[in-house]
Amino acid sequence: xxxxxxxxxxxxxxxxxxxxxxxxxxxxxxxxxxxxxxxxxxxxxxxxxxxxxxxxxxxxxxxxxxxxxxxxxxxxxxxxxxxxxxxxxxxxxxxxxxxxxxxxxxxxxxxxxxxxxxxxxxxxxxxxxxxxxxxxxxxxxxxxxxxxxxxxxxxxxxxxxxxxxxxxxxxxxxxxxxxxxxxxxxxxxxxxxxxxxxxxxxxxxxxxxxxxxxxxxxxxxxxxxxxxxxxxxxxxxxxxxxxxxxxxxxxxxxxxxxxxxxxxxxx
Amino acid sequence: xxxxxxxxxxxxxxxxxxxxxxxxxxxxxxxxxxxxxxxxxxxxxxxxxxxxxxxxxxxxxxxxxxxxxxxxxxxxxxxxxxxxxxxxxxxxxxxxxxxxxxxxxxxxxxxxxxxxxxxxxxxxxxxxxxxxxxxxxxxxxxxxxxxxxxxxxxxxxxxxxxxxxxxxxxxxxxxxxxxxxxxxxxxxxxxxxxxxxxxxxxxxxxxxxxxxxxxxxxxxxxxxxxxxxxxxxxxxxxxxxxxxxxxxxxxxxxxxxxxxxxxxxxxxxxxxxxxxxxxxxxxxxxxxxxxxxxxxxxxxxxxxxxxxxxxxxxxxxxxxxxxxxxxxxxxxxxxxxxxxxxxxxxxxxxxxxxxxxxxxxxxxxxxxxxxxxxxxxxxxxxxxxxxxxxxxxxxxx
Amino acid sequence: xxxxxxxxxxxxxxxxxxxxxxxxxxxxxxxxxxxxxxxxxxxxxxxxxxxxxxxxxxxxxxxxxxxxxxxxxxxxxxxxxxxxxxxxxxxxxxxxxxxxxxxxxxxxxxxxxxxxxxxxxxxxxxxxxxxxxxxxxxxxxxxxxxxxxxxxxxxxxxxxxxxxxxxxxxxxxxxxxxxxxxxx
Numbered sequence: 001x002x003x004x005x006x007x008x009x010x011x012x013x014x015x016x017x018x019x020x021x022x023x024x025x026x027x028x029x030x031x032x033x034x035x036x037x038x039x040x041x042x043x044x045x046x047x048x049x050x051x052x053x054x055x056x057x058x059x060x061x062x063x064x065x066x067x068x069x070x071x072x073x074x075x076x077x078x079x080x081x082x083x084x085x086x087x088x089x090x091x092x093x094x095x096x097x098x099x100x101x102x103x104x105x106x107x108x109x110x111x112x113x114x115x116x117x118x119x120x121x122x123x124x125x126x127x128x129x130x131x132x133x134x135x136x137x138x139x140x141x142x143x144x145x146x147x148x149x150x151x152x153x154x155x156x157x158x159x160x161x162x163x164x165x166x167x168x169x170x171x172x173x174x175x176x177x178x179x180x181x182x183x184x185x186x187x188x189x190x191x192x193x194x195x196x197x198x199x200x201x202x203x204x205x206x207x208x209x210x211x212x213x214x215x216x217x218x219x220x221x222x223x224x225x226x227x228x229x230x231x232x233x234x235x236x237x238x239x240x241x242x243x244x245x246x247x248x249x250x251x252x253x254x255x256x257x258x259x260x261x262x263x264x265x266x267x
Numbered sequence: 268x269x270x271x272x273x274x275x276x277x278x279x280x281x282x283x284x285x286x287x288x289x290x291x292x293x294x295x296x297x298x299x300x301x302x303x304x305x306x307x308x309x310x311x312x313x314x315x316x317x318x319x320x321x322x323x324x325x326x327x328x329x330x331x332x333x334x335x336x337x338x339x340x341x342x343x344x345x346x347x348x349x350x351x352x353x354x355x356x357x358x359x360x361x362x363x364x365x366x367x368x369x370x371x372x373x374x375x376x377x378x379x380x381x382x383x384x385x386x387x388x389x390x391x392x393x394x395x396x397x398x399x400x401x402x403x404x405x406x407x408x409x410x411x412x413x414x415x416x417x418x419x420x421x422x423x424x425x426x427x428x429x430x431x432x433x434x435x436x437x438x439x440x441x442x443x444x445x446x447x448x449x450x451x452x453x454x455x456x457x458x459x460x461x462x463x464x465x466x467x468x469x470x471x472x473x474x475x476x477x478x479x480x481x482x483x484x485x486x487x488x489x490x491x492x493x494x495x496x497x498x499x500x501x502x503x504x505x506x507x508x509x510x511x512x513x514x515x516x517x518x519x520x521x522x523x524x525x526x527x528x529x530x531x532x533x534x535x536x537x538x539x540x541x542x543x544x545x546x547x548x549x550x551x552x553x554x555x556x557x558x559x560x561x562x563x564x565x566x567x568x569x570x571x572x573x574x575x576x577x578x579x580x581x582x583x584x585x586x587x588x589x590x591x592x593x594x595x596x597x598x599x600x601x602x603x604x605x606x607x608x609x610x611x612x613x614x615x616x617x618x619x620x621x622x623x624x625x626x627x628x629x630x631x632x633x634x635x636x637x638x639x640x641x642x643x644x645x646x647x648x649x650x651x652x653x654x655x656x657x658x659x660x661x662x663x664x
Numbered sequence: 665x666x667x668x669x670x671x672x673x674x675x676x677x678x679x680x681x682x683x684x685x686x687x688x689x690x691x692x693x694x695x696x697x698x699x700x701x702x703x704x705x706x707x708x709x710x711x712x713x714x715x716x717x718x719x720x721x722x723x724x725x726x727x728x729x730x731x732x733x734x735x736x737x738x739x740x741x742x743x744x745x746x747x748x749x750x751x752x753x754x755x756x757x758x759x760x761x762x763x764x765x766x767x768x769x770x771x772x773x774x775x776x777x778x779x780x781x782x783x784x785x786x787x788x789x790x791x792x793x794x795x796x797x798x799x800x801x802x803x804x805x806x807x808x809x810x811x812x813x814x815x816x817x818x819x820x821x822x823x824x825x826x827x828x829x830x831x832x833x834x835x836x837x838x839x840x841x842x843x844x845x846x847x848x
Contacts, residue, residue, distance in 0.1 A: 069798055199717070218746075219799060417679065
């Protein structure tokens, strides 16, 4: 440890160059024996999930998005695209930017779904800007999903533990669910030609990992946890008196995705 | 200075669509499917007007309408199979239909209706087929043998039994035709997420425009076929068809306009998106084409043709023209509903665009092929079964 | 005049009825054959899909996975202000690097202006939506001008990417200056 500090003080540029080019890291790299289970490298982020082979979990998962924290970096979009190899032009999750000028005009955009971040300001705003905020969007995992209602073959369904999933092997690609979703979170994967959407990383959650987007958010704008756990952050947010909102409550879908600090301009 | 209304917050200062709303998923194929089943249902209604409601004037086209319906029904699944991302799994709709999905009804409704239509044709044409079988040779003889179910009995007893069955089939055929097209209307009408589609009037509008398209289709094909084969056109029949066309069209047009007017009048939450749609991307295809040219003009033409007794030549001149315009109106209506409905983004702040391409999977070329195919099939059917009563040598039931 | 017919007056009706009934029975039998086994097990869906969904590959891991091997980086990154930044955000998903416990490929490392673009995704002041409490934002090139640095410098010439304040802190210690908010 002390050696490294000396290294840094000695020649920080050379050191950083070495680390960045991977030589030091490379020489320290151990080859992990083949067949190592997920466990060795990945500690559980959601306790009690790994090793649970029952079809449905007893836990009551909740997903909360804190709009006041989001910085629009797009890490979540990058992680999601990496996790599922989402084809370009389709989005399982995305981040929207809202700009309000001093004439109360609202400008909304989401260039490439926020995948490249928001480094460029908008150039078409006629008046001075008074406020800006970012809103992450993903599947709302509705209690009364309109997508499940309309699927003609039962390829999309709701599990007993509340996850809405798509059976890739049964979907016929009719596109009805995409028409029915009020939140436009579904799309037709052009490679598989079947419907696809955010699953709150069901395959990660069942292995005790946080959803990819929750895991990478550097400012903890996305939160995920078990409502049955009274010490969890989501419990504190949803069960204590905060102002909590959902998108399009009038639709009747009863979304399970909750927002903290949602602004009235958001649809 | 006005009070700062809450609704101002949701109005779009510039176009914004949700990232997944860029593509229009239901395009030409989904426009064609209700169009085709509409023609089927409408043609069947024409036939039933004679067989069930005994409108004698429609006797000349009663049989032809059934064959017309059959030709189009055969092609009804083609646009759907072409549209599916995984057509090889299409049978899942019949194996595991989801009872809450209107679309799941397709397999069974279509099959049941196909059986009813086919049976009705078999029973109505049976005496004709028996006679044709006697005169035929080779393959045609075998074919007629199958079509007459191997029976040669045309005694009064047999014909009486047939007649009862035909009456029954024609009777249940009417509600079945209504379901065949009505459920399509509900596929759209039940989607609350789409403000253009979500209305209880949708099945009714679809059904009425189906009847309208079917009647118009019969008029056009009847007159054209008779003209090209040099046969005499039954003017009374055409006159009656025109009157029914006008009647159904009044209802259809009224409901279409009522739907829009209700939204406008009540101006609920989603009206601003609909308004932007109808005054923007849909202005030309809806107000100019569907309503202006192809609804208002035919409305008046049909009115004059129904209320005033014109010279036969004038009637027979305008009838196919106005019917063709109605066929265009119904096609435009399907386009405006299906494609128009998807142009609005669910962001409620903008619209996307859609331009059909010629040679894509669900493109214009394929659409033309699918619309020409039923005409070809009808021609083939015409070689097997006679369209018109006087082609037979035998008295029918 | 009585005509003699080969068939009965009802024969064709019976035949049609038989075809319909037999067809219906065959269809029901075929359905049972073609239906997926676990269909309807828990609801109107294929029950075995729950297992299929669990078997989707986990491609991104967490920083802990990277730390298992990359020890020096771990010391720096985990203790610094960038500890909440995901390694995989800059370098790509774990699954592209290690498969079945074995190294398969090098992960990309950002270079030159790629680094600046990446930094500005979070730290750009122009996008006025970054709450001051959660993240420090700067405007370019004002930040460089303020710090009396050549304006074509890259961020990582002063800020080590894995802990951007590390060198700044070290430099200030050397100069005897304090960090903003520090009292010691």
